[in-house]
Amino acid sequence: xxxxxxxxxxxxxxxxxxxxxxxxxxxxxxxxxxxxxxxxxxxxxxxxxxxxxxxxxxxxxxxxxxxxxxxxxxxxxxxxxxxxxxxxxxxxxxxxxxxxxxxxxxxxxxxxxxxxxxxxxxxxxxxxxxxxxxxxxxxxxxxxxxxxxx
Numbered sequence: 001x002x003x004x005x006x007x008x009x010x011x012x013x014x015x016x017x018x019x020x021x022x023x024x025x026x027x028x029x030x031x032x033x034x035x036x037x038x039x040x041x042x043x044x045x046x047x048x049x050x051x052x053x054x055x056x057x058x059x060x061x062x063x064x065x066x067x068x069x070x071x072x073x074x075x076x077x078x079x080x081x082x083x084x085x086x087x088x089x090x091x092x093x094x095x096x097x098x099x100x101x102x103x104x105x106x107x108x109x110x111x112x113x114x115x116x117x118x119x120x121x122x123x124x125x126x127x128x129x130x131x132x133x134x135x136x137x138x139x140x141x142x143x144x145x146x147x148x149x150x
Contacts, residue, residue: 001030001031001032001081001082001083002028002030002031002082002083002084002099002103003028003030003031003032003082003083003084003085003086003099003103004031004032004034004076004079004080004081004082004084004085004086005023005031005032005033005034005085005086005087005088006034006073006076006077006080006085006086006087006088007019007023007033007034007035007036007076007088007089007090008036008038008069008072008073008076008089008090009035009036009037009038009040009044009048009072009090010037010038010039010040010044010066010069010072010090011040011041011042011044012040012042012044012090012091013040013042013043013044013047014091015090015091016044016047016048016090017047017051018093019088019089019090019091019092019093020033020035020048020051020058021093022092022093022094022095022096023088023094024051024055024057025096026094026096026097026098026099026100027096027097027099027100028099028100028103031057031082031086031099032057032058032059032080032081032082033057033058033059034059034061034076034079034080035048035052035058035059035060035061035076036061036062036063036072036073036075036076037060037061037062037063038063038066038067038068038069038071038072039062039063039064039065039066039067040066044090045060045062048060048062059079061075061076061079063075073087084102084103084106086098086099086102098118102116102118
């Protein structure tokens, strides 16, 4: 397994199909999705189960109440089998080449890179593009100030 995708879910019924469809459309196919439904009050759990029934790469886990994103992420992290971890939010979509590009970069630079990131573009009512740290050193410096990844 090359990539384990950590996907915490909370009341994401509105966005979950787009999120999962973008993951399943990846050109690189060697990944698992560790999706943790963190006690959603909407139909997120049902939608997640429907996707998991159709694609064995989706591992659906359900909490009976909302514990918060850090606990859901940690739960998925413990189950991860992939060489690399990819973090995804339940209201995000990713381009089809995301994993292929990130894995190729990490494989080619494994001696000097342990974490990488990418910018994001908001769409819909809000139009913005982030300017976040992208290099290994900049991400680590930002994490030292901001705290661990959730």
